[in-house]
Amino acid sequence: MLIDFFYTLRAAKVPVSVREYLTLLEALQANVVGPTTESCSIDDFYHLSRTVMVKDEKHFDKFDKAFGAYFKGVEMLTDFTKDVPLDWLQKILEKELTPEQKAAIDKMGWDELMETLKKRLEEQKERHEGGNKWIGTGGTSPFGNGGYNPQGVRIGGKGGNRSAIKVWEQRAYKDYDDTQELGTRNIKVALRRLRRFAREGSAEELDLPDTIRSTAANAGFLDIKMVPERHNNVKVLLLMDVGGTMDDHIARVEELFSAAKAEFKHLEFYYFHNCVYDFMWKNNKRRYAEKFPTWDILRKYNKDYKLIFIGDATMSPYEILQTGGSVEYNNEEAGAEWLQRLTHTFPKFAWINPEPQGVWQYRQSIAIIQQLMSQRMFPLTLKGLEDAMRMMSK
Secondary structure, eight states: OHHHHHHHHHHTTOOOOHHHHHHHHHHHHTTSSSTTSSOOOHHHHHHHHHHHHOOSGGGHHHHHHHHHHHHSOOOOTTOTTSOOOHHHHHHHHHHHOOHHHHHHHTTTOHHHHHHHHHHHHHHOOSOOBSSSSSSEESSSOSEEESSOOTTOEEOSSOOSSSOOSOBOOOOOOOOOOTTOOOSOSHHHHHHGGGOOEEEEEEEEEEOHHHHHHHHHHTTTOOOOOEEEEEEEOOEEEEEEEOSGGGGGGHHHHHHHHHHHHHHOSEEEEEEEBSBOOSEEBSOGGGTTTSOEEHHHHHHHSOTTEEEEEEOOOOSOHHHHHSTTOOSSSOOSSOHHHHHHHHHHHOSSEEEEEOSOGGGGGGOHHHHHHHHHTTTOEEESSHHHHHHHHHHHHO
8 A cells, every 4th residue: 555655755756765665664563653552543644654754844745745646635724615613613712702802792693603604605606805795805794804893703814903703714835846847948048147157266167169269270289278167156035925825826936936046056035925024934834933034134145136026916005015014913114114125235126926917007016016116027927037137137
């Protein structure tokens, strides 16, 4: 049974070896998980096999997909077609509520609130914004976020009026996979426009054109000419939006990230969510524990770095313009302030947007970001990348 599981991981490009496979078998024989343990489930085996077989966190996503494909038991936590565990949800909510909130929820009634939520989840088939019924953003529906209802269940997002009775969703972002294989070399070619080469160091390489000319001028006697080796001297600071609406663009951003790591020798990258604030991170699984203050990033890298943002710039305008606008915490300074500091520190900058350019005019937040970027926003297309690289190379 498990030999097929091993080959499934290999086919998914998870770098597992025979030694790790044998270690997994030894763990099972030692009943680390199994019939003699207090409890055993597919989850126990999942955690054991991932611990043994995966040596680098960046492969967790590949492992999860392969595990789910092989055992056919991994379901999306946000699958709205599944039944809502109402009894469980009510018990959890009661633990979270303040006495004032418990008194307020009695206006609608627990049973009615939970049954209505279940019905909405079964009926709703798409994203909704505004209104007073569907699960969505804005409006006065008791389910969703960004609106107002004193007896509601907040599902995702940031509590605008601080009156929701429970945050339904705890985000868990994934790092972009920098080993993503590209289906085309065109992205690398587009990025190559930004590369600047310089002659430096003592290492030498063959100067073929000059060798041919000198040999011809020397009556055919070989006259080898050497020059100092050329080095890729361009430096890139890559800041990538992750999570939320960016989940729709993961594949293309991974391709761009992979190409950038291949093309630029001096590449530094950080993640942010929606807008840059006072800190960023390099590992999404530890984004709360390993924060990099934006001030430190501004001081660490000099103005020689080319600054590239990758994000859909799709958010509420207050997330950019207001203090406390972040959907994850109470930021003391507006995101617009940090964007201006970054663009002033790194004069060569551009924003790459994976959203289709045709919808930009309908997103107020995109217009605001474009203004903050001095209109240096380009679509994530080959032409858009070429235009961005050409602009920053001047």
